[in-house]
Amino acid sequence: SPKHKYYKEINEVIAEHIKYAAKLDIDNTWELIHDEGEMKVFKREMEEDGMVVDPLKAVHTVKGITGHEVCHYFWNPDVRMEWEGTLESAQVLDWFSEDTCVCYQIHKKVWPTTQREALFWTQIRHVPNEDEDEDGPDYWIVCNYSIPDHDKCPEKTKNIRAIMNVAMICETVVEPPQSDRNITRENITCKIQYHANVNPGGWAPASVLRAVYKREYPKFLKRFTQYVMDQTKDKPIMF
Numbered sequence: 001s002p003k004h005k006y007y008k009e010i011n012e013v014i015a016e017h018i019k020y021a022a023k024l025d026i027d028n029t030w031e032l033i034h035d036e037g038e039m040k041v042f043k044r045e046m047e048e049d050g051m052v053v054d055p056l057k058a059v060h061t062v063k064g065i066t067g068h069e070v071c072h073y074f075w076n077p078d079v080r081m082e083w084e085g086t087l088e089s090a091q092v093l094d095w096f097s098e099d100t101c102v103c104y105q106i107h108k109k110v111w112p113t114t115q116r117e118a119l120f121w122t123q124i125r126h127v128p129n130e131d132e133d134e135d136g137p138d139y140w141i142v143c144n145y146s147i148p149d150h151d152k153c154p155e156k157t158k159n160i161r162a163i164m165n166v167a168m169i170c171e172t173v174v175e176p177p178q179s180d181r182n183i184t185r186e187n188i189t190c191k192i193q194y195h196a197n198v199n200p201g202g203w204a205p206a207s208v209l210r211a212v213y214k215r216e217y218p219k220f221l222k223r224f225t226q227y228v229m230d231q232t233k234d235k236p237i238m239f
Ligand SMILES: O=S(=O)(CCO)c1ccc(-c2ccc(C3CCCC3)c([C@H]3C[C@H]3c3ccccn3)c2)cc1
Pocket: 084, 086, 105, 107, 110, 113, 116, 118, 144, 162, 164, 166, 196, 198, 199, 200, 204, 209, 212, 213, 216, 217, 220
């Protein structure tokens, strides 16, 4: 299809997340806010114009599912309301291609803040390892990236528009290494990196937002990964 308006931006944003994921440098500038089993959630405290815009990074390792499966269910707009507990509504406004669409969603009100909504493109992409380096990382990635407007987006709602740049980046490990033919779910593990940069789009008390993030992100990652395990356990493996 002819290149759509966001074609260039999407390639740049995805490339940036892949470059960043390959480094995975969790240095001491990241503060550990949740450590449960294989899941570790970090934040950096940052403010822009007096608003909390703390970048969030989570790493998680989940047995029995693949990176393609995690990204498929994270990306698929049809199932968003099944696992995303903090949404009041979610809808697709437009399709740029079969792996890229525009979503509009309203988050449940977080007392005492004004209710938030988000308008963003979402793309799922397989980023195979470089040909010459067959040991290089092979990623599946989903990126959700806010756009300023869309002609099908509801106007003048009472909500504040949050601005986000979110990525779910996964690698699949097969142990012991075997040919694709007889791999079972006992042999696979998914290594997840989740990066979320959410600007609340308008003032909210820093203490409230930080408490909400600390509570909601680990809950969301736990609930989402459990959802993927439940959905895939009796299905053929998506590599
Ligand atoms: O990973 S995704 O792309 C999945 C698609 O939904 C994602 C996740 C989270 C958000 C988001 C947006 C706004 C807020 C705040 C800002 C002021 C008041 C609401 C929060 C805070 C509420 C916290 C939160 C953290 C994690 C999950 C859900 N809720 C989170 C957006 C996108």
